Amino acid sequence: MMRTRARGRYSPEHVSFGWIALFSGPALVLYTVLVIVPIFTAFVYGLFTWKGTTPDAFVGLGNYVELFTRYPVNEQLGSALWHNVLFFVGTMAIQNTIGLGLAVLLHRTRRGKRVFQTLYSTPYLLSPLIVGYLWAMLLSPTFGPINEALRAVGLDALALPWLGQPSTALPVLILINAWQWIGGPLLIFGAALGGIPAELEEAGQLDGASSWRLFWAVRFPMIMPAVGVITVLTFIGCFNIFDLVYALGGSNGGPSGSMDVLGLLYYRLAFDGGTNAIGDSSAMAVLMFILVFGVAIALERLLRRREA
Amino acid sequence: MLGTRLAVQAVLWIYAGVAFGPILLVLLGSLRPTNEILQNPIALPTSFDLSNYVRAWESASLGTYFVNSVFITICSVALCVSVSVAAAYIITRRVFRGRAFLAAFFIAGLMVPAKLGLLPIYYMFQAGGLVDTHLGLILLYAASGIPFTMFVLMGFMRGLPVELEEAARLDGANDGRIFWSVILPLVRPALAVVTIFQFAPTWNDFFYPLVLLRDTDKYTIPVGLTQFFGEYSADRGTLFAGLIIALLPLAIVFAFASKQIMSGLTAGISK
Numbered sequence: 001m002m003r004t005r006a007r008g009r010y011s012p013e014h015v016s017f018g019w020i021a022l023f024s025g026p027a028l029v030l031y032t033v034l035v036i037v038p039i040f041t042a043f044v045y046g047l048f049t050w051k052g053t054t055p056d057a058f059v060g061l062g063n064y065v066e067l068f069t070r071y072p073v074n075e076q077l078g079s080a081l082w083h084n085v086l087f088f089v090g091t092m093a094i095q096n097t098i099g100l101g102l103a104v105l106l107h108r109t110r111r112g113k114r115v116f117q118t119l120y121s122t123p124y125l126l127s128p129l130i131v132g133y134l135w136a137m138l139l140s141p142t143f144g145p146i147n148e149a150l151r152a153v154g155l156d157a158l159a160l161p162w163l164g165q166p167s168t169a170l171p172v173l174i175l176i177n178a179w180q181w182i183g184g185p186l187l188i189f190g191a192a193l194g195g196i197p198a199e200l201e202e203a204g205q206l207d208g209a210s211s212w213r214l215f216w217a218v219r220f221p222m223i224m225p226a227v228g229v230i231t232v233l234t235f236i237g238c239f240n241i242f243d244l245v246y247a248l249g250g251s252n253g254g255p256s257g258s259m260d261v262l263g264l265l266y267y268r269l270a271f272d273g274g275t276n277a278i279g280d281s282s283a284m285a286v287l288m289f290i291l292v293f294g295v296a297i298a299l300e301r302l303l304r305r306r307e308a
Numbered sequence: 309m310l311g312t313r314l315a316v317q318a319v320l321w322i323y324a325g326v327a328f329g330p331i332l333l334v335l336l337g338s339l340r341p342t343n344e345i346l347q348n349p350i351a352l353p354t355s356f357d358l359s360n361y362v363r364a365w366e367s368a369s370l371g372t373y374f375v376n377s378v379f380i381t382i383c384s385v386a387l388c389v390s391v392s393v394a395a396a397y398i399i400t401r402r403v404f405r406g407r408a409f410l411a412a413f414f415i416a417g418l419m420v421p422a423k424l425g426l427l428p429i430y431y432m433f434q435a436g437g438l439v440d441t442h443l444g445l446i447l448l449y450a451a452s453g454i455p456f457t458m459f460v461l462m463g464f465m466r467g468l469p470v471e472l473e474e475a476a477r478l479d480g481a482n483d484g485r486i487f488w489s490v491i492l493p494l495v496r497p498a499l500a501v502v503t504i505f506q507f508a509p510t511w512n513d514f515f516y517p518l519v520l521l522r523d524t525d526k527y528t529i530p531v532g533l534t535q536f537f538g539e540y541s542a543d544r545g546t547l548f549a550g551l552i553i554a555l556l557p558l559a560i561v562f563a564f565a566s567k568q569i570m571s572g573l574t575a576g577i578s579k
Contacts, residue, residue, distance in 0.1 A: 015402040019483045023398035024410065027391040027454055034451035035417050038425025038432070045427065102323060105316050119324045122331055125558045127512025129530055130551055133537055137544065138330055145333060179327065211312075240421045243514065263423070270427065278427055285424040293419050 046282035063283035095178035099185030121183030132247020166258035192226035228303035360549035373532030384449035417455030
């Protein structure tokens with residue numbers, strides 16, 4: 001059999017259907033049945049109203065309209081969405097800026113880089129559930145070490161019930177979440193910074209630029225792709241969050257619903273809902289999917305264009 | 309210059325404290341009896357006291373949950389990685405019609421929030437008798453892990469050099485042999501990466517077991533912990549021990565996989 005190929009270029013062989021089926025079959029079947037099919041089924045479920053576990057009537061977009069008009073769901077939807085937005089903004093501002101800052105500091109450090117990276121990333125190993133319980137214990141107003149330490153240095157006024165009052169619950173959530181995930185931006189920014197050609201950095205330094213200018217003029221533009229990736233991933237993560245908030249505040253979203261997010265709302269609709277739980281929660285799930293998917297794609301396009 | 313260097317080090321170490329401190333607190337706390345902790349939240353253990361661990365393992369059934377978690381996690385990660393590496397191989401190293409579509413089909417799953425299909429999966433499992441089974445969870449976790457695993461493996465495999473494969477082909481090897489003897493050894497670092505990336509979320513997941521398991525003997529660590537926190541809410545020492553038990557396997561796998569990745573990458577360089 002004659003095989004021709006361009007010099008120096010990889011021209012893979014064509015392959016028989018048998019091999020394709022054998023190699024990709026298992027993954028394809030597993031994935032389609034347990035990931036793809038349920039999505040579409042959920043979509044179909046959302047088009048019906050339900051009486052418990054039997055479909056009742058085809059209502060098209062009726063369930064969706066209900067989510068926006070029926071009290072109290074519509075209000076909760078609004079506040080949950082708002083909290084997700086705040087959560088995203090807060091996480092970008094805290095987790096990703098600190099992550100970037102630490103990445104830059106590590107970039108300049110010669111020794112112990114891996115030790116620091118490992119230490120910073122250990123919270124990632126904990127499940128969000130554990131993180132939630134852990135910090136709930138640490139922040140306990142009476143027995144928690146944090147408030148103990150604050151009282152020990154005389155800052156009694158700051159020994160607040162962090163997770164127990166609406167004004168501090170969401171900010172604390174943002175901080176705890178950042179604590180857990182900071183390893184991600186750290187790693188990605190670190191890799192991006194490592195990819196900056198040394199000449200550019202040296203040229204900047206030779207010109208006598210201060211570190212601050214060096215950062216903004218040289219490093220930041222060069223890592224824009226990483227910034228884009230992190231932004232999109234953060235967005236997806238923040239709008240889908242569930243475990244941590246559930247662990248910290250229960251299914252109702254903490255004190256006065258101040259931590260209520262879309263994920264919790266879905267959970268309540270699915271498991272505490274009325275007879276139309278399936279219809280409501282399926283519509284909610286599809287709504288969340290469209291929101292996250294749509295904005296993620298739009299964000300990605302936007303950021304891609306800015307890079308070029 | 310020295311001043312800046314010191315300042316940088318200071319910042320790095322302070323954050324290291326923030327990052328690792330709570331975990332250290334839990335570790336130390338797990339070795340102290342609860343009444344001591346309540347009196348003195350931040351202090352070193354006076355003696356090496358393992359009674360918390362014993363209580364957590366036995367009275368709180370964490371031992372059972374631990375075994376369940378180990379079984380489910382290992383099986384599902386093994387399943388996910390093996391079917392994915394095979395599919396990634398055929399998509400990236402061979403040409404056929406619809407190849408690009410297949411690749412995109414798998415990757416699309418990355419954007420899908422997992423809980424979306426929860427109810428349909430529940431009914432599917434009911435029909436198939438998979439509710440309240442470990443098998444159901446294993447299949448589900450394996451399937452959910454495929455998009456990310458495929459993403460990483462495809463990316464990695466696209467970059468592999470072709471000479472070894474071509475040499476094998478000239479020797480008359482078929483796809484199966486090439487896959488097994490040539491490609492698999494080459495993708496070891498990537499396999500380590502996806503294993504650790506799949507291991508943690510699977511081990512830590514509490515949503516699917518919460519919804520799909522009924523028999524408390526079948527519970528995994530995360531769900532068990534939720535119950536555990538309810539019952540033992542006042543017994544901090546035992547709670548801390550429970551957290552460490554839940555965390556330990558991950559730390560071990562993480563350390564092991566990191567080393568694999570490092571050695572795999574450096575081996576490539578030295579070649």
